[in-house]
Amino acid sequence: MLIPCPHCGPRDVSEFSYQGDATRTRPDPASTDMKAWHDYVYNRPNPAGPHREYWQHAGGCRVHLLLTRDTLTHEVQAVAFARAGLNEGAGKP
Amino acid sequence: MVERVSPLGEAFRPGTYGNLAEGPGVTLTEATPAAIAEASAFPGSTEPLLAAIETVTGLSLPATPGAGAVGDGAAVFAIGPGRYLVSGAEGLSASLQAAVALDIGTVTDLSHGRAALRIAGPRAEWVLAKLFALDFSPAAFPVGEGRATAHHDVFAHIQRTGGDQFDIYVFRSFARAFWQELCAAAEETGYEVG
Amino acid sequence: MSARRIPTGGLIDRSRTVPFTFDGKAYTGFAGDTLAAALLANGITLIGRSFKYHRPRGVFTAGVDEPNALVTVFKDGVREPNIPATQIELYEGLVAESQNRFPSLDYDISALNQLAGPLFGAGFYYKTFMGPVVGPLKGTRFWMFCEHFIRRAAGLGRAGYDKDPARYERMNAFCDVLVVGAGPAGLMAAEAAAKAGKRVILAEQEPRAGGAANWSGETIGGKPAALWAEAAAERLAAMDNVRLLTRTAVWGYYDGNNLAALERVGDHLAAAPKGAPRHRHWSIRAEKVVLATGSFERPIVFPGNDRPGVMLAGAAERYANQFGVLPGEKIAIFTNNDGAYRAAAALKKAGGAVVAILDVRPEISAAARALAEEAGVVPLLGHAVAGTAGKRLAKVLIQRFDAATGRLSGDVRPVEADCLAVSGGWSPAIHLASQAGRNPAWDDRLNAFLPPQPTQEWTGAGAFTGAMSTAEALSSGRDAGLIAAGKKASRAKLPEVAAPPLEAGPAPVFEIKAEGKAFVDLQNDVTADDVRLAHREGFVSVEHLKRYTTLGMATDQGKTSNVPGLAIMAGARGLAIPEVGTTRFRPPFSPVSIGSLAAEKHGHFKPDRLTPMHDWHVERGARMMEVGLWHRPMVYGEAGETVEQTYIREAATVRASVGIVDVSTLGKIAVKGPDAAEFLDRVYTNMFSTLAVGKARYGLMLREDGIALDDGTTWRLGEHDFLMTTTTANAGKVMQHLEYYLDVVWPDLKVHLASVTDQWAGAAVAGPNARKVLEACVTETAVDNEALPFMGIVHGGIAGAPVMICRLSFSGELAYEVYCGAGHGTHVWEALMEAGEAFGITPYGMEALGTLRIEKGHVTGAEIDGRTTARDLYLDWMLSKKKPFIGSALMDREGLIDTNRIRLVGVVSLDGRPLGGGAHIVEKGSLEELGESIGHITAFCYSPALSKYIGLALVKGGKARHGTRAFVSDALRKRFGPVEIVSHHFFDPEGSRMHG
């Protein structure tokens, strides 16, 4: 499986670390809503099909990427830097 | 000034090795820039950071992924979005630090933390392709450009510093093991150390 | 030369005689021979014994599809079993042995297995061993007893036990167009793409390009096809943008148009050149792929179809045309299609006697008839082989056959023959396509599966697509190459092909049913009856059939057996073949050496991570230990000392005077930027924004779920500049944790992280005389209590090198961590040793370091083990109530604050014997009656300060058990004895020494 890193170009998946589901949002740090925290830390949708997830290019530019990956085919349908501020002006190497 | 000791130790043995039937295919050596630093821009500040790098090193490069430049006694290349590995003269980190404003980015001295191993020669692309899943052809990897990758557990920042020459920056603690790996990979083509 | 070698012709080099050994006997062949060709040339047709029944077997094919002629090769002191003789290129001094026979190939005791035929039928293993043993043998080890004998009798060659000295390498390649297969189609495709300016890799599993052109006897462009191919390959090899890889089998097609190939670099050489690998694993990333993998001839299944002398017709033709070898003197042909007629003519031309052509079809084409005439024989139409006789083939038993009903009739007539060349039609080699495509489609004309619709970027060419003629191969090859290069198909004239106009489609006859064992899968000894038995027992899915009978699961991966097996299953179910479906072909297409997959990891590449002072430690005689990838001194032993004596001496010296330890391995992360302090407040449980510049603070991080992650000190070097230290083991994990939060959770924070672990050499100087050592060597700064208080940081120099010194203590002693540039590490270390000489300074290793920290009750990764909370470790004082931090929301959950969780305590051995890591703590019991565990020991040592064996432990209730007794219980190491549970602060609990 190849992941097209917006900085490094397509690289083998072995250079990347899976960093989890990107559909969840972290509750406000001071929140005491335990259900929200449990959903954030433990509950995952596990869809068969397109899934938004974080991958870190750990063996490359170290940046976290936000991927939409089809869990049935491994097709990467969309990729961007997770940190929105980095996406401006990003081209292929 | 106290001399900086090479991490290669006795693993660095000048001479020729391996299959020399067609002469050594590559030359392996340690590039020893006086200083190495990482300069990183906060999102949206890459241009001013590059301007600061240019002020200090005289090297200009576009803010595109993988971009880099090689000059006399200095080199710079992107190792991530807005992140640059810079090598140059003594005092590089301090000069960069002075040129990079607080809200533009940061500078970290890595002069001791990284070792730059140099491979040059007609078979350099072939030998490197054994170790890294990168396209080393000149069209895909032009002179001056840089790549961030890894060989198993060893992170490597690679810059093409010449037509058939590459500088590979590795963490100092891995330098000796990686050097030995590089030598082993070059046995097939024959290699010269020196 | 032997009678079987044709005097002229073929692609062998008759000027180079090559000696070799088979089963201890010396033979010769020619350069360009395979072992199979050379054995046949020497009249050797019996080459091995079969998998289950030990039936005699010979050469069945001439290529990678060989199921039978597996041999063991001995090279460089290593035995490698199960290599097809058809794939071994002859080299001087080749030593090969037949396998799976005892005591000899000719007389094999286990051949008796075939008398026990029904016992070894389909599903034998499952039936015998998977079910419960009932009856009188219940509770015995009966099945293990049986298995021992069966495993020895059934199977392939024996693997060696010796270390493989060969070298294996990996190669990463990138190209615009990868062409798989260098037959006429692949050569055309590669040339078309290369001429369009593309970077091309052409991979061919055989030693020479050409494929079927090497034995077809056809002409291309007015030249013998083999010579045309040779010239085409030479043109390609001369192009800068083409890499022609022979002896390279592409065996896997993976996501992202990534293909795996095995190049056999040195197998064909008596001795490899210096530094050359034996095998090279190619990982090829291609924009486009052209599959020109050709097709495989299929056998027809009939009783006795495994007898040595029976082989595929195309193989017989190849031995004659490419190797100049006659596979027999009296050759019979059995076919359901036209192709075998070309073989018949070739074998006759080579000097063989074609004694009969048996064709199941009632009628044949004029072209076939003309070839039969060339072969000098009138074909017997509507005939089939009903059996064979002889240990080596001596007789073929023939009968009338009705292809419409599949029935034999009339008298059985014997025909004398020592070779029976069989053709059951041709199947496109769709294995790679099937890994990168949907379901293959059945073709009624070819009676074969055609390539599926691609799911990746490939196109096909030549026989692979079902276009079986050479003319079609040339045109489809060129078009595929052009299309892969982004061009339009061409109408330009192609080289003229002279070939008989044969009909490619066979009659749909797959099996001749008659008395006797008829093999579908020759390598796994699966018979037609096994397939029918599996059906009767309910295994109707082809995937189940495959696993139950092992059909197609051997090293040849069912290249010859796939379609016949499906046909027999379809017959049993009363369905058409496409309704039964086909099994999915998975990688590898052909066997792959494990060494090539391990490649550079073979032998070493787990990189050694060395500290800047590594060479000093080694020269000093330190016994090194591996901690993750790092190499660290365990003890600096002196002559006659045990490890325990050494660390006790080292630790005692630290407590009494001073010692020095290399702490360069601690993870170090530069945390910089305007929001650095805010960031640290969020990731640590305690406050860092309040830390003064020039001071350090101990910090604890939790995971989001409230479990402890790591601890360490972080130093504030500037307003916006922190140096974080982590434990050695967690450095990478902590870095990734921090990067995640900056990238994903708090993208607005202006903070940068950089790994500076390797930038700094670190030496901890510890002991009551530590300050005096520093005073003796540090310049440019004072180090007294005022200038350098506990947790203070100063900058100065040692022996001319800049240093940064922080006063902090892991040992509980007055201690300092001295950091300098890694390249100055040994220089500074030696200066510290020299300054410490007057105080009897000792270097100490991991054992003493561990002893000192256990005495002091400091936690490490053994206690921060991914299950413990801050409270479990009595670090609740570090949990700030003034701010939220990672883990603060979930750390107070009921289960995590239960005081009866296992919590940190100290344990003291009461019987004067050592404790053991991982040993359980129990309230009662014995080694025989294991008591209920109330916790476990995480670390242990002999404490020179207490003169006792002590340990740290995680025990239910923790502090509440202080002063109570329990037992250490370690059934594995046979250790049971009394302990006292005490505070984990064994030594100087007030910390007066380190604050002194």
Ligand SMILES: [Zn+2]
């Ligand atoms: Zn990247």
